[in-house]
Amino acid sequence: MQAICFLILFTLFVRADETGDRKAIARLVADFNEPGYDRAKLFASGTDVAAQLSAFETEPFSEESEPKIEIRVIRFLNSRVAVVEGVTSQYGSLFIVRRALVEMTLKKERRAWKIVRIDVAWGPETPSPALR
Numbered sequence: 659m660q661a662i663c664f665l666i667l668f669t670l671f672v673r674a675d676e677t678g679d680r681k682a683i684a685r686l687v688a689d690f691n692e693p694g695y696d697r698a699k700l701f702a703s704g705t706d707v708a709a710q711l712s713a714f715e716t717e718p719f720s721e722e723s724e725p726k727i728e729i730r731v732i733r734f735l736n737s738r739v740a741v742v743e744g745v746t747s748q749y750g751s752l753f754i755v756r757r758a759l760v761e762m763t764l765k766k767e768r769r770a771w772k773i774v775r776i777d778v779a780w781g782p783e784t785p786s787p788a789l790r
Contacts, residue, residue, distance in 0.1 A: 675737075676734060679734070679740070679766075679771070680732055682770070682771050683729075683732055683740060683742060683764060683771050684729060686700055686764070686771050686772075686773070687727050687729055687742065687744075687762075690727060690773075691726045691727055693724060697711060700772065700773050701772055701773045701774075702765055702767055702772035702773060702774045703767065703772075705772075705773065705774055705775075710773065710775065710776045711776075713725075713758075713776070713778040713780075714746075714778075721750055721751040722748060722749070722750040722751075723748055723749040723750065724748070725746040725747065725748040725758075726746060726747055726748075727742075727744050727745070727746050727760050727762075728744050728745050728746070728747065729742055729743075729744045730743050730744045730745060731743040731744075737766070738765055738766040739763070739764070739765050739766075740763075740764045740765075740771070741761060741762070741763055741764070742760075742761070742762040742764060743759070743760070743761055744759075744760045744761075744762070745757055745758070745759060745760060746758050746759075746760045746778060756780075758778050758779055758780040759778070759779040760776065760777070760778050760779075761776070761777045761779075762775070762776050762777075763775040763776075763777075
């Protein structure tokens with residue numbers, strides 16, 4: 659009986675922690691989407707930030723918005739690693755809207771979620787802004 663009570667309490671504690679982690683990850687993505695935010699702060703130590711952000715670069719004074727990430731799914735691989743699947747949208751005068759699939763791999767460093775890797779899959783008709 660004690661084991662069952664322990665399992666129930668443990669499950670509730672893990673769920674509560676996962677809820678807090680989901681909110682923290684949503685905040686990280688919101689910060690990433692914020693214009694002018696220092697995105698380098700959001701990356702894990704040892705990550706090549708410039709390489710990870712290359713798919714999100716826009717030309718200065720261009721008629722394109724910065725790509726924004728919309729979260730679709732957050733999957734926890736364990737208590738310290740999560741994968742965020744989403745869609746990025748970019749708006750411009752020549753192409754109206756360009757969308758791509760995004761997968762962000764995150765890890766927990768000192769109780770804060772940090773980005774390790776960002777994979778962007780631009781469709782064949784919408785090349786990455788960095789490739790133009």
